[in-house]
Amino acid sequence: MQATVPTPTTPSFDRAAERARVQQERRRAALIDVLVTLGTIALALLIGFLVMLIVGKDPVQAYSALLTGPLSRSNRTGRWIEDATTLIILGLSVSIPFRARQFSLGAQGQMFAAAMVAGAIAIYLPMPPLIAVLLPLAAAMLVGFLVGLLPGLMKAYLNANEIVSTLMLNAVVVLLYDFLLTNVFTPPGAQALRSDAIQANSMLGRLTQILDVNLGRANLAIIFVVLLVIGVWLLLNRTPFGYEIRTIGSNEKFARYGGINTKRTIALSFAIGGAIAAVAGVHLVFGVHQRLIPGIAAGLGFEGIVVALLARNNPLLIPVTGLFYSYLRVGGDIMEQEASVGTEIVLVIQAVIILLLTAQVLVNYVKSKNRRITQR
DSSP states (O other): OOOOOOOOOOOOOOHHHHHHHHHHHHHHHHHHHHHHHHHHHHHHHHHHHHHHHHTTOOHHHHHHHHHHGGGTSHHHHHHHHHHHHHHHHHHHHHHHHHHTTOOOOTHHHHHHHHHHHHHHHHHHSOOOTTHHHHHHHHHHHHHHHHHHHHHHHHHHHHOOOHHHHHHHHHHHHHHHHHHHIIIIISOTTOSSSOOOOOOGGGSOOBHHHHHTSOOTTOBTTHHHHHHHHHHHHHHHHHSHHHHHHHHHHHOHHHHHHTTOOHHHHHHHHHHHHHHHHHHHHHIIIIIIISSOOTTTTTTHHHHHHHHHHHTTTOTTTHHHHHHHHHHHHHHHHHHHHHSOOOTHHHHHHHHHHHHHHHHHHHHHHHHHHHHHHHHO
Protein backbone atom coordinates (compact mmCIF):
# COMPACT_ATOMS: atom_id res chain seq x y z
CA MET A 1 0.00 0.00 0.00
CA GLN A 2 1.47 3.34 -1.11
CA ALA A 3 1.84 5.95 1.62
CA THR A 4 0.48 9.39 0.86
CA VAL A 5 2.90 12.27 1.28
CA PRO A 6 1.27 15.22 3.01
CA THR A 7 1.39 18.38 0.92
CA PRO A 8 2.83 21.45 2.69
CA THR A 9 0.27 24.06 3.53
CA THR A 10 0.92 27.76 3.18
CA PRO A 11 0.18 29.66 6.35
CA SER A 12 -2.90 31.83 5.93
CA PHE A 13 -2.48 35.59 6.18
CA ASP A 14 -4.38 36.99 9.14
CA ARG A 15 -5.41 40.44 7.92
CA ALA A 16 -7.02 41.46 11.22
CA ALA A 17 -3.93 40.50 13.23
CA GLU A 18 -1.65 42.37 10.84
CA ARG A 19 -3.86 45.48 11.02
CA ALA A 20 -3.80 45.31 14.82
CA ARG A 21 -0.01 44.97 14.79
CA VAL A 22 0.39 48.01 12.51
CA GLN A 23 -1.97 50.09 14.66
CA GLN A 24 -0.08 49.08 17.79
CA GLU A 25 3.21 50.15 16.18
CA ARG A 26 1.70 53.49 15.21
CA ARG A 27 0.47 54.07 18.76
CA ARG A 28 3.88 53.17 20.13
CA ALA A 29 5.58 55.54 17.67
CA ALA A 30 3.16 58.34 18.60
CA LEU A 31 3.84 57.76 22.31
CA ILE A 32 7.59 57.92 21.69
CA ASP A 33 7.13 61.18 19.76
CA VAL A 34 5.21 62.68 22.69
CA LEU A 35 7.80 61.54 25.25
CA VAL A 36 10.72 62.84 23.15
CA THR A 37 8.95 66.18 22.71
CA LEU A 38 8.25 66.52 26.44
CA GLY A 39 11.82 65.53 27.26
CA THR A 40 13.19 68.12 24.85
CA ILE A 41 11.02 70.84 26.38
CA ALA A 42 11.93 69.88 29.97
CA LEU A 43 15.67 69.81 29.22
CA ALA A 44 15.51 73.20 27.45
CA LEU A 45 13.68 74.77 30.40
CA LEU A 46 16.20 73.26 32.83
CA ILE A 47 19.14 74.68 30.88
CA GLY A 48 17.45 78.10 30.81
CA PHE A 49 16.98 77.87 34.59
CA LEU A 50 20.70 77.09 35.07
CA VAL A 51 21.74 79.95 32.77
CA MET A 52 19.77 82.41 34.93
CA LEU A 53 21.44 81.03 38.06
CA ILE A 54 24.85 81.54 36.50
CA VAL A 55 24.18 85.16 35.47
CA GLY A 56 22.85 85.99 38.93
CA LYS A 57 19.16 86.46 38.10
CA ASP A 58 16.30 85.14 40.21
CA PRO A 59 15.18 82.14 38.14
CA VAL A 60 12.16 81.38 40.33
CA GLN A 61 10.66 84.85 39.87
CA ALA A 62 11.55 84.88 36.16
CA TYR A 63 10.11 81.43 35.51
CA SER A 64 7.01 82.33 37.47
CA ALA A 65 6.41 85.23 35.07
CA LEU A 66 7.33 83.07 32.08
CA LEU A 67 5.08 80.15 32.95
CA THR A 68 2.08 81.97 34.42
CA GLY A 69 2.18 85.33 32.62
CA PRO A 70 0.14 84.39 29.51
CA LEU A 71 -2.74 83.23 31.72
CA SER A 72 -2.58 86.07 34.25
CA ARG A 73 -4.84 88.40 32.24
CA SER A 74 -7.41 87.79 29.51
CA ASN A 75 -5.72 90.13 27.01
CA ARG A 76 -2.45 88.22 27.47
CA THR A 77 -4.31 84.98 26.86
CA GLY A 78 -5.66 86.57 23.70
CA ARG A 79 -2.10 87.34 22.56
CA TRP A 80 -1.24 83.70 23.15
CA ILE A 81 -4.21 82.46 21.08
CA GLU A 82 -3.44 84.95 18.30
CA ASP A 83 0.21 83.94 18.07
CA ALA A 84 -0.49 80.20 18.39
CA THR A 85 -3.05 80.35 15.57
CA THR A 86 -0.41 81.59 13.14
CA LEU A 87 2.29 79.19 14.33
CA ILE A 88 0.05 76.11 14.18
CA ILE A 89 -0.99 76.89 10.60
CA LEU A 90 2.63 77.42 9.59
CA GLY A 91 3.70 74.24 11.37
CA LEU A 92 1.07 72.28 9.43
CA SER A 93 2.24 73.85 6.16
CA VAL A 94 5.87 72.81 6.48
CA SER A 95 5.03 69.37 7.89
CA ILE A 96 3.88 68.19 4.46
CA PRO A 97 7.17 68.65 2.54
CA PHE A 98 9.07 67.63 5.70
CA ARG A 99 7.26 64.26 5.68
CA ALA A 100 8.64 63.79 2.16
CA ARG A 101 12.12 64.67 3.50
CA GLN A 102 12.18 68.00 1.68
CA PHE A 103 13.43 70.79 3.91
CA SER A 104 11.34 73.71 2.67
CA LEU A 105 11.94 77.15 4.22
CA GLY A 106 9.41 78.90 1.99
CA ALA A 107 6.52 79.48 4.41
CA GLN A 108 7.62 83.07 5.02
CA GLY A 109 7.38 84.09 1.37
CA GLN A 110 4.18 82.10 0.82
CA MET A 111 2.57 83.89 3.78
CA PHE A 112 3.62 87.34 2.54
CA ALA A 113 2.39 86.64 -1.01
CA ALA A 114 -0.97 85.42 0.31
CA ALA A 115 -1.36 88.40 2.64
CA MET A 116 -0.65 90.78 -0.26
CA VAL A 117 -3.19 89.15 -2.61
CA ALA A 118 -5.93 88.67 -0.02
CA GLY A 119 -5.46 92.21 1.29
CA ALA A 120 -5.61 93.75 -2.21
CA ILE A 121 -8.86 91.92 -3.02
CA ALA A 122 -10.45 92.81 0.32
CA ILE A 123 -9.50 96.49 -0.02
CA TYR A 124 -10.37 97.20 -3.66
CA LEU A 125 -13.14 94.71 -4.59
CA PRO A 126 -16.54 95.22 -2.89
CA MET A 127 -18.09 91.86 -1.99
CA PRO A 128 -21.08 90.57 -0.01
CA PRO A 129 -20.59 88.83 3.37
CA LEU A 130 -19.05 85.36 3.34
CA ILE A 131 -17.88 85.82 -0.29
CA ALA A 132 -15.69 88.65 1.05
CA VAL A 133 -13.82 86.05 3.12
CA LEU A 134 -13.97 82.97 0.89
CA LEU A 135 -12.93 84.61 -2.39
CA PRO A 136 -9.76 86.30 -1.04
CA LEU A 137 -8.97 83.11 0.91
CA ALA A 138 -9.23 81.00 -2.24
CA ALA A 139 -7.11 83.48 -4.22
CA ALA A 140 -4.50 83.59 -1.45
CA MET A 141 -4.31 79.79 -1.29
CA LEU A 142 -3.89 79.63 -5.07
CA VAL A 143 -1.02 82.13 -4.89
CA GLY A 144 0.54 80.22 -1.97
CA PHE A 145 0.20 77.01 -4.00
CA LEU A 146 2.04 78.58 -6.97
CA VAL A 147 4.76 80.16 -4.82
CA GLY A 148 5.32 76.76 -3.19
CA LEU A 149 5.16 74.92 -6.51
CA LEU A 150 8.08 76.86 -8.06
CA PRO A 151 10.84 75.60 -5.71
CA GLY A 152 9.10 72.22 -5.66
CA LEU A 153 9.47 71.90 -9.44
CA MET A 154 13.07 73.11 -9.23
CA LYS A 155 13.83 70.45 -6.63
CA ALA A 156 11.98 67.63 -8.38
CA TYR A 157 13.07 68.22 -11.96
CA LEU A 158 16.32 70.21 -11.69
CA ASN A 159 17.58 68.81 -8.37
CA ALA A 160 18.00 72.38 -7.10
CA ASN A 161 18.76 72.73 -3.39
CA GLU A 162 15.39 73.43 -1.78
CA ILE A 163 16.89 75.35 1.15
CA VAL A 164 18.59 77.85 -1.16
CA SER A 165 15.69 78.18 -3.59
CA THR A 166 13.03 78.73 -0.89
CA LEU A 167 15.20 81.23 1.01
CA MET A 168 15.91 83.24 -2.14
CA LEU A 169 12.24 83.17 -3.15
CA ASN A 170 11.34 84.42 0.34
CA ALA A 171 13.58 87.46 -0.21
CA VAL A 172 12.00 88.19 -3.60
CA VAL A 173 8.43 87.98 -2.29
CA VAL A 174 9.08 90.05 0.85
CA LEU A 175 10.82 92.79 -1.17
CA LEU A 176 7.95 92.80 -3.67
CA TYR A 177 5.49 93.11 -0.77
CA ASP A 178 7.43 96.08 0.66
CA PHE A 179 7.61 97.76 -2.76
CA LEU A 180 3.88 97.42 -3.45
CA LEU A 181 2.95 98.50 0.07
CA THR A 182 5.07 101.65 -0.30
CA ASN A 183 4.09 102.58 -3.84
CA VAL A 184 0.62 101.12 -4.41
CA PHE A 185 -1.27 100.12 -1.25
CA THR A 186 -0.39 103.08 0.99
CA PRO A 187 -2.80 105.92 0.07
CA PRO A 188 -1.33 109.31 -0.94
CA GLY A 189 -0.81 111.67 1.99
CA ALA A 190 -0.94 108.88 4.59
CA GLN A 191 1.08 109.61 7.73
CA ALA A 192 2.10 105.97 8.21
CA LEU A 193 3.25 103.27 5.83
CA ARG A 194 0.15 101.08 5.72
CA SER A 195 -2.83 100.37 3.50
CA ASP A 196 -6.43 101.34 4.05
CA ALA A 197 -8.43 99.00 6.25
CA ILE A 198 -9.98 96.00 4.52
CA GLN A 199 -13.76 96.09 4.03
CA ALA A 200 -15.83 95.14 7.06
CA ASN A 201 -17.29 92.07 5.33
CA SER A 202 -13.81 90.55 5.08
CA MET A 203 -12.84 91.03 8.72
CA LEU A 204 -12.76 87.87 10.82
CA GLY A 205 -14.82 88.26 13.98
CA ARG A 206 -12.79 88.91 17.12
CA LEU A 207 -13.33 86.59 20.08
CA THR A 208 -13.62 89.66 22.31
CA GLN A 209 -16.97 90.59 20.73
CA ILE A 210 -18.20 87.00 20.59
CA LEU A 211 -17.31 85.95 24.16
CA ASP A 212 -17.54 89.40 25.77
CA VAL A 213 -14.05 88.91 27.24
CA ASN A 214 -11.04 91.03 26.36
CA LEU A 215 -9.01 88.59 24.25
CA GLY A 216 -7.28 91.25 22.19
CA ARG A 217 -6.94 90.41 18.48
CA ALA A 218 -7.63 86.66 18.78
CA ASN A 219 -10.25 85.83 16.17
CA LEU A 220 -12.29 83.20 14.36
CA ALA A 221 -9.27 81.95 12.42
CA ILE A 222 -9.14 79.24 15.10
CA ILE A 223 -11.82 77.55 12.95
CA PHE A 224 -9.26 77.40 10.12
CA VAL A 225 -6.84 75.73 12.53
CA VAL A 226 -9.30 72.96 13.44
CA LEU A 227 -10.18 72.29 9.80
CA LEU A 228 -6.55 72.28 8.70
CA VAL A 229 -5.41 69.90 11.46
CA ILE A 230 -8.12 67.41 10.46
CA GLY A 231 -7.47 67.96 6.74
CA VAL A 232 -3.68 67.53 6.93
CA TRP A 233 -4.02 64.39 9.08
CA LEU A 234 -6.48 62.87 6.62
CA LEU A 235 -4.27 63.87 3.68
CA LEU A 236 -1.17 62.24 5.14
CA ASN A 237 -2.77 59.14 6.64
CA ARG A 238 -5.89 58.35 4.64
CA THR A 239 -5.12 59.19 0.99
CA PRO A 240 -2.95 57.64 -1.75
CA PHE A 241 -1.07 60.94 -2.01
CA GLY A 242 -0.26 60.83 1.70
CA TYR A 243 1.00 57.27 1.29
CA GLU A 244 3.27 58.45 -1.52
CA ILE A 245 4.64 61.29 0.65
CA ARG A 246 5.34 58.93 3.55
CA THR A 247 6.96 56.36 1.28
CA ILE A 248 9.24 58.97 -0.29
CA GLY A 249 10.13 60.19 3.19
CA SER A 250 11.08 56.66 4.24
CA ASN A 251 12.98 55.67 1.10
CA GLU A 252 12.81 57.67 -2.12
CA LYS A 253 14.52 54.97 -4.21
CA PHE A 254 12.06 52.34 -3.00
CA ALA A 255 9.17 54.68 -3.81
CA ARG A 256 10.53 55.21 -7.33
CA TYR A 257 11.00 51.47 -7.91
CA GLY A 258 7.50 50.90 -6.57
CA GLY A 259 6.00 53.00 -9.35
CA ILE A 260 5.42 56.24 -7.46
CA ASN A 261 5.90 59.38 -9.52
CA THR A 262 8.33 60.88 -7.03
CA LYS A 263 8.92 64.10 -8.99
CA ARG A 264 5.21 64.95 -9.09
CA THR A 265 4.70 64.06 -5.42
CA ILE A 266 7.69 66.12 -4.25
CA ALA A 267 6.58 69.17 -6.28
CA LEU A 268 3.01 68.89 -4.98
CA SER A 269 4.17 68.53 -1.36
CA PHE A 270 5.82 71.96 -1.65
CA ALA A 271 2.75 73.42 -3.37
CA ILE A 272 0.17 72.10 -0.90
CA GLY A 273 2.35 73.31 1.97
CA GLY A 274 2.35 76.75 0.32
CA ALA A 275 -1.45 76.76 0.07
CA ILE A 276 -1.72 76.04 3.81
CA ALA A 277 0.87 78.72 4.69
CA ALA A 278 -1.34 81.15 2.76
CA VAL A 279 -4.08 80.69 5.38
CA ALA A 280 -1.69 82.13 7.98
CA GLY A 281 -1.28 85.22 5.81
CA VAL A 282 -5.06 85.60 5.54
CA HIS A 283 -5.35 85.27 9.32
CA LEU A 284 -2.87 88.12 9.83
CA VAL A 285 -4.60 90.44 7.34
CA PHE A 286 -8.25 89.63 8.02
CA GLY A 287 -8.12 88.83 11.73
CA VAL A 288 -5.11 90.46 13.38
CA HIS A 289 -4.12 93.69 11.59
CA GLN A 290 -7.14 94.08 9.24
CA ARG A 291 -4.91 95.91 6.77
CA LEU A 292 -1.50 95.53 5.13
CA ILE A 293 1.40 96.78 7.25
CA PRO A 294 5.21 96.56 7.00
CA GLY A 295 6.73 93.34 8.34
CA ILE A 296 3.32 91.76 8.75
CA ALA A 297 4.85 88.39 9.67
CA ALA A 298 8.52 89.02 10.40
CA GLY A 299 10.24 85.74 11.23
CA LEU A 300 7.06 83.77 11.90
CA GLY A 301 7.64 81.45 8.95
CA PHE A 302 10.82 80.15 10.53
CA GLU A 303 9.18 79.78 13.94
CA GLY A 304 6.62 77.52 12.29
CA ILE A 305 9.45 75.20 11.25
CA VAL A 306 10.43 74.74 14.92
CA VAL A 307 6.79 73.96 15.78
CA ALA A 308 6.66 71.25 13.10
CA LEU A 309 10.00 69.73 14.09
CA LEU A 310 9.07 69.74 17.77
CA ALA A 311 5.91 67.78 16.87
CA ARG A 312 7.92 65.33 14.69
CA ASN A 313 5.72 66.53 11.78
CA ASN A 314 2.69 64.86 13.34
CA PRO A 315 -0.35 67.03 12.45
CA LEU A 316 -2.20 65.95 15.60
CA LEU A 317 0.73 66.99 17.79
CA ILE A 318 1.42 70.30 16.01
CA PRO A 319 -1.40 72.18 17.84
CA VAL A 320 0.16 71.12 21.17
CA THR A 321 3.67 72.23 20.23
CA GLY A 322 2.32 75.40 18.60
CA LEU A 323 0.49 76.33 21.79
CA PHE A 324 3.59 75.59 23.86
CA TYR A 325 5.98 77.52 21.62
CA SER A 326 3.64 80.50 21.45
CA TYR A 327 3.20 80.37 25.24
CA LEU A 328 6.97 80.59 25.51
CA ARG A 329 7.14 83.61 23.17
CA VAL A 330 4.37 85.54 24.96
CA GLY A 331 5.68 84.51 28.38
CA GLY A 332 9.14 85.78 27.44
CA ASP A 333 7.76 89.26 26.76
CA ILE A 334 5.93 89.24 30.10
CA MET A 335 9.04 87.98 31.90
CA GLU A 336 11.01 90.90 30.50
CA GLN A 337 8.39 93.35 31.80
CA GLU A 338 7.81 91.86 35.25
CA ALA A 339 11.08 90.18 36.25
CA SER A 340 13.59 92.48 34.54
CA VAL A 341 14.97 89.49 32.64
CA GLY A 342 15.61 90.03 28.95
CA THR A 343 13.92 87.88 26.36
CA GLU A 344 17.38 86.55 25.52
CA ILE A 345 16.76 83.74 28.01
CA VAL A 346 13.78 82.67 25.90
CA LEU A 347 16.04 82.74 22.85
CA VAL A 348 18.42 80.46 24.77
CA ILE A 349 15.58 78.03 25.48
CA GLN A 350 14.48 78.16 21.83
CA ALA A 351 18.04 77.60 20.64
CA VAL A 352 18.45 74.58 22.93
CA ILE A 353 15.20 73.12 21.59
CA ILE A 354 16.41 73.58 18.02
CA LEU A 355 19.80 72.02 18.83
CA LEU A 356 18.16 69.01 20.47
CA LEU A 357 15.78 68.60 17.54
CA THR A 358 18.66 68.86 15.08
CA ALA A 359 20.59 66.24 17.02
CA GLN A 360 17.59 63.91 16.86
CA VAL A 361 17.29 64.48 13.11
CA LEU A 362 20.98 63.59 12.69
CA VAL A 363 20.57 60.44 14.80
CA ASN A 364 17.61 59.33 12.68
CA TYR A 365 19.55 60.07 9.51
CA VAL A 366 22.54 57.99 10.64
CA LYS A 367 20.24 55.13 11.69
CA SER A 368 18.51 55.13 8.29
CA LYS A 369 21.87 55.16 6.48
CA ASN A 370 23.14 52.22 8.56
CA ARG A 371 19.89 50.35 7.95
CA ARG A 372 20.28 50.77 4.19
CA ILE A 373 23.91 49.56 4.33
CA THR A 374 23.02 46.44 6.31
CA GLN A 375 20.15 45.64 3.93
CA ARG A 376 22.48 45.54 0.91
